[in-house]
Amino acid sequence: xxxxxxxxxxxxxxxxxxxxxxxxxxxxxxxxxxxxxxxxxxxxxxxxxxxxxxxxxxxxxxxxxxxxxxxxxxxxxxxxxxxxxxxxxxxxxxxxxxxxxxxxxxxxxxxxxxxxxxxxxxxxxxxxxxxxxxxxxxxxxxxxxxxxxxxxxxxxxxxxxxxxxxxxxxxxxxxxxxxxxxxxxxxxxxxxxxxxxxxxxxxxxxxxxxxxxxxxxxxxxxxxxxxxxxxxxxxxxxxxxxxxxxxxxxxxxxxxxxxxxxxxxxxxxxxxxxxxxxxxxxxxxxxxxxxxxxxxxxxxxxxxxxxxxxxxxxxxxxxxxxxxxxxxxxxxxxxxxxxxxxxxxxxxxxxxxxxxx
Ligand code: F6P
Numbered sequence: 001x002x003x004x005x006x007x008x009x010x011x012x013x014x015x016x017x018x019x020x021x022x023x024x025x026x027x028x029x030x031x032x033x034x035x036x037x038x039x040x041x042x043x044x045x046x047x048x049x050x051x052x053x054x055x056x057x058x059x060x061x062x063x064x065x066x067x068x069x070x071x072x073x074x075x076x077x078x079x080x081x082x083x084x085x086x087x088x089x090x091x092x093x094x095x096x097x098x099x100x101x102x103x104x105x106x107x108x109x110x111x112x113x114x115x116x117x118x119x120x121x122x123x124x125x126x127x128x129x130x131x132x133x134x135x136x137x138x139x140x141x142x143x144x145x146x147x148x149x150x151x152x153x154x155x156x157x158x159x160x161x162x163x164x165x166x167x168x169x170x171x172x173x174x175x176x177x178x179x180x181x182x183x184x185x186x187x188x189x190x191x192x193x194x195x196x197x198x199x200x201x202x203x204x205x206x207x208x209x210x211x212x213x214x215x216x217x218x219x220x221x222x223x224x225x226x227x228x229x230x231x232x233x234x235x236x237x238x239x240x241x242x243x244x245x246x247x248x249x250x251x252x253x254x255x256x257x258x259x260x261x262x263x264x265x266x267x268x269x270x271x272x273x274x275x276x277x278x279x280x281x282x283x284x285x286x287x288x289x290x291x292x293x294x295x296x297x298x299x300x301x302x303x304x305x306x307x308x309x310x311x312x313x314x315x316x317x318x319x320x321x322x323x324x325x326x327x328x329x330x331x332x333x334x335x336x337x338x339x340x341x342x343x344x345x346x347x348x349x350x351x352x353x354x355x356x357x
Contacts, residue, residue, distance in 0.1 A: 009042035013147025014288035022300015119332035140334035142317025159193025170223035190228030205356030
């Protein structure tokens with residue numbers, strides 16, 4: 001008999017349901033008796049004891065569904081150890097609900113912040129297994145997170161659509177891609193969509209170099225230029241500022257996001273018409289792509305195996321195409337960024353893509 005808790009925390013992404021189904025199907029198939037408790041809206045459900053018991057039917061028909069059947073919420077790690085507005089100790093409350101239900105393990109699906117809290121719960125003595133979700137692909141310890149490939153497909157389609165209209169009008173177009181503080185999504189969608197310029201946080205850009213690239217294309221007879229810009233892209237000048245100075249600058253910044261700032265600079269320096277497209281949360285929505293369905297199902301199945309072996313305290317990830325388990329203590333609090341000299345960046349540069357550096 002196993003009693004399992006499950007929750008999905010942080011920004012949602014495609015294949016969360018596929019991953020939970022992978023865990024549940026494996027447990028229902030391989031064990032005589034299983035009880036699965038789904039906590040609603042992320043850690044909030046575990047804190048306030050808001051859960052529902054799930055049976056095998058609840059996991060049926062959800063492989064292809066985006067979002068999460070459990071709901072999600074952001075519960076920032078930096079305040080998780082502070083009491084809530086009613087003075088409730090949230091960490092103690094989570095432990096209390098875990099023990100009250102006599103759980104053998106919590107399966108937690110989430111990204112960076114989620115993993116910090118998951119590791120804290122492990123340190124507090126709970127049995128934890130995590131699964132790496134995020135469209136940002138910035139989780140340390142795994143080559144890939146589920147949701148990422150689906151988001152790459154959506155961002156790529158956005159760039160594809162912009163290509164045709166950009167060509168008709170001979171304009172400069174910026175497509176702003178999600179990814180938080182890292183450039184994986186922009187880099188991959190940018191290459192897949194044939195962007196001419198890719199700007200990512202890990203490679204601060206020089207606006208003059210960006211303008212030069214556009215002008216070079218104009219001279220060579222190209223009627224349009226497409227920029228894939230990460231939402232976290234940053235100029236060389238801004239990257240040189242201290243955190244405090246940068247925050248101060250942002251306070252007085254009239255632009256809704258970095259793409260609009262870049263657009264205004266290009267317009268001023270190159271005198272060219274620029275349009276900005278922000279696909280935003282569409283990148284996290286819709287049905288998971290085939291890769292993510294397979295990947296999340298495999299991760300779920302391997303997580304279930306760890307549970308059956310009573311082998312806890314790990315994130316299940318992938319390295320060199322093999323599914324692996326990584327100690328949670330190694331994962332929590334670390335970011336996986338694009339190395340500015342990574343081979344994929346070098347290859348993109350050899351293809352003629354400018355990074356504005
Ligand atoms: O972490 C996933 C992500 O979509 C990031 O790419 C983005 O910066 C952030 O979440 C958006 O967060 P929210 O949905 O809270 O606006």
